[in-house]
Amino acid sequence: MRKQIVAGNWKMNKNIQQAKELCNSILNQLEASNKEVILAVPFTHFTVLAELLKDSEIKLAAQNCHYELSGSYTGEISASMFASLGVDYVILGHSERREYNKEDNDLLRKKVDTALSQNLKVIYCCGETHNERSLGVHFDFVAKQIIKVVFHLNAQQMKNIIIAYEPVWAIGTGETATSFQAQEMHIHIRSVIASKYGVDIANAISILYGGSCKPSNAQELFSQSDIDGGLIGGASLNADDFISIIKA
Numbered sequence: 511m512r513k514q515i516v517a518g519n520w521k522m523n524k525n526i527q528q529a530k531e532l533c534n535s536i537l538n539q540l541e542a543s544n545k546e547v548i549l550a551v552p553f554t555h556f557t558v559l560a561e562l563l564k565d566s567e568i569k570l571a572a573q574n575c576h577y578e579l580s581g582s583y584t585g586e587i588s589a590s591m592f593a594s595l596g597v598d599y600v601i602l603g604h605s606e607r608r609e610y611n612k613e614d615n616d617l618l619r620k621k622v623d624t625a626l627s628q629n630l631k632v633i634y635c636c637g638e639t640h641n642e643r644s645l646g647v648h649f650d651f652v653a654k655q656i657i658k659v660v661f662h663l664n665a666q667q668m669k670n671i672i673i674a675y676e677p678v679w680a681i682g683t684g685e686t687a688t689s690f691q692a693q694e695m696h697i698h699i700r701s702v703i704a705s706k707y708g709v710d711i712a713n714a715i716s717i718l719y720g721g722s723c724k725p726s727n728a729q730e731l732f733s734q735s736d737i738d739g740g741l742i743g744g745a746s747l748n749a750d751d752f753i754s755i756i757k758a
C-alpha cells in the first residue's frame with residue numbers, strides 16, 4: 511500500500527497570528543485517518559507551529575533548502591537547521607522556485623542530496639508548462655526532470671522521495687489537469703521510475719498531483735489509481751477547504 515499524502519503548501523502567506531489560527535482550525539477539524547497530512551509553512555513559523563502540532567500526526571515541511579549545510583550564504587537556511595527543528599519534509603523543485611529563483615535540475619540534484627543527508631524526506635516537484643504540452647513533449651520533459659535530479663540515488667534513498675506532478679499551467683490558475691491527464695502522467699512517471707528502480711520501488715512511491723486542486727475536484731483526481739494525494743496551494747490556506755480535500 512502506498513502512503514496517501516495531502517500536503518498544504520502555504521507559500522509566502524499568513525503571518526504568525528494567522529498561521530496559528532489556521533493551524534488550530536485544521537487541528538480541530540482533522541479526523542483520524544491513515545493519510546499523511548503535511549504543512550509546508552514559512553520558515554519563520556516552524557517553532558511555534560511545531561509546538562501546536564506536537565500531539566498531532568501532522569508533519570511539517572520546508573518549502574526549500576540550500577544545497578550546502580552551512581557557510582557564508584546570507585539569507586539562506588539549511589537542511590540541517592530544519593532537521594534540528596523536527597521538520598520532516600522539504601519541497602524541492604517547485605515551479606515557482608524554478609522560475610523566480612532560476613533553480614535548475616543540476617542545482618536541485620545537489621539540494622536533494624543535502625536534504626536526504628539530513629534525513630529529510632523530499633517532495634520533488636516536476637511538471638511541464640503549456641508550451642511543452644502544446645508541443646507534445648511533456649512526457650519527455652517530466653521524465654528528464656526526474657532522471658536528472660533523482661536517478662543518481664540508490665534504491666534505499668529513493669524510498670525517501672515523493673514526487674509531486676504539478677503542471678505549471680495549472681498552478682494557481684484555476685485550470686486543473688483533468689483526472690485523465692493527471693493519471694496518464696502519473697503512470698508515465700511510475701514507469702520511468704520502474705525502468706531504473708524496478709516495479710516494486712516504483713509502485714511504492716507516492717506520486718501527488720498539484721495544480722488548482724480544490725474540494726470540488728479532489729475526489730475525482732484522487733480516485734485515479736496512480737494519484738496518491740495532492741500538493742495543495744491556494745486551497746490549503748482555508749481550513750474548511752483543506753479538510754475537505756483531505757477527506758476526499
Ligand code: PGA
Binds near residue numbers: 681683721
Ligand atoms: P495551487 O498551487 O493549488 O494554488 O494551484 C499548488 C502548488 O503550487 O503547489
